[in-house]
Amino acid sequence: MKVNIDLGIVPIGTGVSLSKYIIACHEILDETGLEIKLHAFGTNIEGEWDEVMSAVKRCQEKVHEMGVPRILTTIKLATRTDREQAMSDKVESVLQRKAKGQQSQ
Structure with missing residues (x-):
């Protein structure tokens, strides 16, 4: 099953800069070939669901390996069974409707 997720990983107790943790996770995500x-x-x-969730797990493990004892992770996810819809499709749909002055359909 295809899934689109919005992932936020927040290391706790590490100071105010999160860049090195974000970069570490993005290196993992880049390796997967996921969008x-x-x-x-x-x-x-x-x-695909299993690939995405496996990548999220790897990110969690990597951040812990970097010495972070606690992580707050938020995940919003969406699935569809009626058709495939890429992230870019969702954004493009809204932008097209905005350009036409349409608020709802």
Whole structure:
């Protein structure tokens, strides 16, 4: 099953900069070949359920290996059975409707 998730991993007790942890996770995500998109408050990931969840687990393990004793992780996820929909499709749909002045359909 395809899944789109919004992943936020927040190391606790490490100070204010999170960049090195984000970079470590993105190196893992890049290795997977999954579709990813970094944004200001997390990362969108798209792919097969098991592959995505395996990558999330690897990110959790990596951050712990970096000496972080506690992590707060948020995951929002979406699945569809009626059709495949990529992350880019969702964004493009909204932008097209906005351009046409449509608020709802």
